[in-house]
Every structure is written in C-alpha cells, then in structure tokens.
Amino acid sequence: MKKINACMVMGFFLFLFGLNVNAQSILQPKSIAPYPVEITYFKTTNIIFPSAIVGVDRGSKDVLAQKAIGAANILQLKAARDSFPETNLTVITADGKLNSFVINYDPKPSVLNISMKERDNKNSIFLSPGSVNEAEVTTYATHALYSKYKGRKVKHRKYGIRFGLNGIFIRDNLMYLRLTITNTSNISYDIDQLRFFIRDQKKAKRTASQEIEITPVHIQNKVTKIDGRSSQALVVAVPKFTIPDKKYFAIQLFEANGGRHIELSVKNRTIIKAVVLPTLQINRKYTYQ
Structure with a gap:
C-alpha cells in the first residue's frame, strides 16, 4: 500500500513538473531571425x-x-x-x-x-487593382476628396458623431469612397479602426451568416483624431465591387478606448451610381522614398 501511495505521489509531482515546463514553453517568446x-x-x-x-x-x-x-x-x-x-x-x-x-x-x-x-x-x-501605382491612386483620391459632386448620401448619427458617405467615385478597377466624420460633442474622437465588409442581411438565428472584408488600397487624408466641434473628410480607395442580392456594404468606425462605434449600411443601388473620375495627368517619375 505504501509503495502504491509513493508511486501516486511521485506521479503527481511529475505531472505538476510537466505542466510547469509546458507553461514556460508557451510563455517563451519566439524570435524572428532576420x-x-x-x-x-x-x-x-x-x-x-x-x-x-x-x-x-x-x-x-x-x-x-x-x-x-x-x-x-x-x-x-x-x-x-x-x-x-x-x-x-x-x-x-x-x-x-x-x-x-x-x-x-x-x-x-x-x-x-x-x-x-x-x-x-x-x-x-x-x-495592384488595375496595375496602378501609388502616384495614380493618390492623384485620383485627391481629386475625389475635393470634388464638388454631391452624390447620394448615406449617414448615421450617434453619440454626438455624424458619420457619412457622401461620394462614390470610380476609375479603372478602383473605387474611391469619400467619407466625412463630424464630432458635434466636446470630447475628441480617437479613431481605432475603419473597416469595410460585404455582409448578409439579417437572417434567422440558426442560419449561418457570411461576410467578406475589403482591404483598402489607399487612404487619402488619413486622420486618427477628430477634435471636439470639428469635422474631417477622407477618401478610401478599394478594389471595385458590387453587392449580390440579400447583402449590404458595411462601413464600420470604431473609437479607441471608447464606446462610440458607428456603422453605415450601404445598398447596391447606391454603389452602382458611382461617378467616373476624369482622366488626369499623372507624374510617373520613378523615385525612391
């Protein structure tokens, strides 16, 4: 009986030792060799x-x-x-x-x-979409940012923040989304994330939903903070797309260290009305940054 108990105690300590070794191996940071x-x-x-x-x-x-x-x-x-x-x-x-x-x-x-x-x-x-270079994307994004065109607006207001899409432009294989963020509160708004998805419309709880994230190619006039009582506009260039039936385009704006998160829901009838940007003179000089 004593031998059995001794074996059980020894086995218990070996088990604890093994857990400790595994924990250390998990916590051990991995280096990336250059x-x-x-x-x-x-x-x-x-x-x-x-x-x-x-x-x-x-x-x-x-x-x-x-x-x-x-x-x-x-x-x-x-x-x-x-x-x-x-x-x-x-x-x-x-x-x-x-x-x-x-x-x-x-x-x-x-x-x-x-x-x-x-x-x-x-x-x-x-x-890159349309095989365009950075100079081309920047030029057309800047044009879209300052364009006087006022297309169909999609906007949402919450927590003193007005978030809106007030222009969709297209050139070759890129779409340029003009967004406006207005802070009507006295508390500055620090931007944590700006994300884009194609999502299924609401379905029954038991039905699996799918979403596709769209990664921007370029952001013109990228801002990280909207001061109180101020407004900022920016243009996001993304690969061109349209939305299948029973889906919508979601634009999400997240606040850093806060809860003022806002989402825009854009329908396909708004996207297909994108305005074609005119041909612009591009400086194609090959330079290193």
Whole structure:
C-alpha cells in the first residue's frame, strides 16, 4: 500500500513538473531571425513576398525602398551611398506577417532577386487593382476628396458623431469612397479602426451568416483624431465591387478606448451610381522614398 501511495505521489509531482515546463514553453517568446540582404548603389535588389506589402520601416536613410510600380508584393531596394554601416529593414505584409532583414552594403551583391515564398504558396506577382501605382491612386483620391459632386448620401448619427458617405467615385478597377466624420460633442474622437465588409442581411438565428472584408488600397487624408466641434473628410480607395442580392456594404468606425462605434449600411443601388473620375495627368517619375 505504501509503495502504491509513493508511486501516486511521485506521479503527481511529475505531472505538476510537466505542466510547469509546458507553461514556460508557451510563455517563451519566439524570435524572428532576420534575413541577410546585400544591396548596392548601382543596381536594384528585388524582394518578392507571398502577399501584398502594407508597411515598410527602414533602419537607416542609407537604404532606399519602394514598392514596384504595378506590383503590390515586390519591394525594390538600393543604397543611397557607398559603404554604409549595417542596418535593418522591417516589412509587414497583408497576411499579417512581419519580415525582418539585416541590410549590408556590397558593391557586387551575389543575389539581386530574392523570393520570400513560403511553403504551399505560389511564387506569383500580386498586381495592384488595375496595375496602378501609388502616384495614380493618390492623384485620383485627391481629386475625389475635393470634388464638388454631391452624390447620394448615406449617414448615421450617434453619440454626438455624424458619420457619412457622401461620394462614390470610380476609375479603372478602383473605387474611391469619400467619407466625412463630424464630432458635434466636446470630447475628441480617437479613431481605432475603419473597416469595410460585404455582409448578409439579417437572417434567422440558426442560419449561418457570411461576410467578406475589403482591404483598402489607399487612404487619402488619413486622420486618427477628430477634435471636439470639428469635422474631417477622407477618401478610401478599394478594389471595385458590387453587392449580390440579400447583402449590404458595411462601413464600420470604431473609437479607441471608447464606446462610440458607428456603422453605415450601404445598398447596391447606391454603389452602382458611382461617378467616373476624369482622366488626369499623372507624374510617373520613378523615385525612391
């Protein structure tokens, strides 16, 4: 009997030890090993990602970086000067992944084209909608922002916040949504999120609903705060779309550290009345940012 009890006690302590080890392994932060990249002054290095690039941070101004014209998932790199000290580069892609690089200068890089292809992902180029570059999107978004056209308005007012869609424009494969946020209260409104969905209309509780999130290509006059007793307008560029039957387009505005959340419900008859933007002169100069 004593041997059985001893075995039970020992087994209990081993179980606790195992839980402790598992907990430590779960809490242990995972490091992301940086990828080494060599760049030079006279040649361009191309990095191909499996998803569109949404953010780039350079550790030094010695590195020149830009997204390739017409390709949302290719980053082009050059050196701003000879023999700069080692630095780093961080790239965030639309699939939610953070990519880290250590950048060094080399007059003759051994590799000029780098594929960040992951397992089970095809190494293909993701074209921006309509294969437009950033200059084109910015130009047309600015035109839509200041256009005198007043289309069919969709608006909602709650908690002293007026949120409205007062213009839908289209050019090639992009739609430009002009939004206005007016704060009639004395408390500033800090924007946490601005999201876009195609959703099913209300159904019975037992019926599964589906939604498709639409990711903006560009936001012109992006704001993060609406002061009290003030108003701001912005334009959001998204891939063109229409809404199937029994669905609607939802635009959600969320307040940071607050509860003043507002949603606009846009019907298809409003979207199909989008106004075509005129052809504008675009500065296509190839520059590094």
